[in-house]
Amino acid sequence: xxxxxxxxxxxxxxxxxxxxxxxxxxxxxxxxxxxxxxxxxxxxxxxxxxxxxxxxxxxxxxxxxxxxxxxxxxxxxxxxxxxxxxxxxxxxxxxxxxxxxxxxxxxxxxxxxxxxxxxxxxxxxxxxxxxxxxxxxxxxxxxxxxxxxxxxxxxxxxxxxxxxxxxxxxxxxxxxxxxxxxx
Amino acid sequence: xxxxxxxxxxxxxxxxxxxxxxxxxxxxxxxxxxxxxxxxxxxxxxxxxxxxxxxxxxxxxxxxxxxxxxxxxxxxxxxxxxxxxxxxxxxxxxxxxxxxxxxxxxxxxxxxxxxxxxxxxxxxxxxxxxxxxxxxxxxxxxxxxxxxxxxxxxxxxxxxxxxxxxxxxxxxxxxxxxxxx
Numbered sequence: 001x002x003x004x005x006x007x008x009x010x011x012x013x014x015x016x017x018x019x020x021x022x023x024x025x026x027x028x029x030x031x032x033x034x035x036x037x038x039x040x041x042x043x044x045x046x047x048x049x050x051x052x053x054x055x056x057x058x059x060x061x062x063x064x065x066x067x068x069x070x071x072x073x074x075x076x077x078x079x080x081x082x083x084x085x086x087x088x089x090x091x092x093x094x095x096x097x098x099x100x101x102x103x104x105x106x107x108x109x110x111x112x113x114x115x116x117x118x119x120x121x122x123x124x125x126x127x128x129x130x131x132x133x134x135x136x137x138x139x140x141x142x143x144x145x146x147x148x149x150x151x152x153x154x155x156x157x158x159x160x161x162x163x164x165x166x167x168x169x170x171x172x173x174x175x176x177x178x179x180x181x182x183x
Numbered sequence: 184x185x186x187x188x189x190x191x192x193x194x195x196x197x198x199x200x201x202x203x204x205x206x207x208x209x210x211x212x213x214x215x216x217x218x219x220x221x222x223x224x225x226x227x228x229x230x231x232x233x234x235x236x237x238x239x240x241x242x243x244x245x246x247x248x249x250x251x252x253x254x255x256x257x258x259x260x261x262x263x264x265x266x267x268x269x270x271x272x273x274x275x276x277x278x279x280x281x282x283x284x285x286x287x288x289x290x291x292x293x294x295x296x297x298x299x300x301x302x303x304x305x306x307x308x309x310x311x312x313x314x315x316x317x318x319x320x321x322x323x324x325x326x327x328x329x330x331x332x333x334x335x336x337x338x339x340x341x342x343x344x345x346x347x348x349x350x351x352x353x354x355x356x357x358x359x360x361x362x363x364x
Binding site: 016018019020024028054057058059061062063064065066 | 192193195196197199200202203204207248249250251253254
């Protein structure tokens, strides 16, 4: 961000803190792309970054009336964005399964007869389960697994559908093979 | 939180900003609650106290939420209001108590206090570049209502004396400024 934009952001953020509603749009327009870029750098995932950037911008604007005009608006905003990113990571980090939980009992990457048989059986089982998915679930799973064109959905809607498709796949898998997670 | 579509997000962000301002305004209006509590404890007139105190709190929140000159007016009004509240209460309790039952003394204390607060606010509004009369109007109303919480002790005469004092001090200043503008 160049100095002129930074000064403009400082002026508009101070005005917003004073209750000048006309400063809302300039602050929104300047901060949004900066926040998305910044959080993308932190999270390395554009979709998650946009989610977190939205939360961060909401937090920044809800605290705009407490902004201290002697401080730099950009640094202040980035501090809030980093906190938002950290709390998000903590929240979803706690939810994710540990690596041991999903570990297979033995390696299937080598070329022993047992490993080949295991690999073939696993592939057939996955195909059978995926074959039972509904077309709309299959579409998002394929789009997520292979780098093909995604269905015309918003990022959040796509993620939600993918989440649902994975949950359905898991249910189908459990129905056919039971819960084979080891821990 | 799932991602929100860009057109809706702007509205949500604006609403978040306004809610943030409102929360901040409620925090900044705390002296109104303090004055109401003291008035309730001193005057034993819960109905009138809560009516006046509630109006003061709502008005202060509204002014702090709106921002700009209204925030300055609310700040100045509450500061002057604390003085307007304290003077009649202290006078009644410590000094004039034996003679304060006469209507003339009550009017003198409350009217004089209102007059003093009005002069203070008029002086404070002088350095403002714009909207001096708006500032004076809102600050006077806030200070008068705060002072009235203290004047409940004196009954309707006290309330009227405080309001008249503030009006007498600020109205000529406002009219004069308007005429010169």
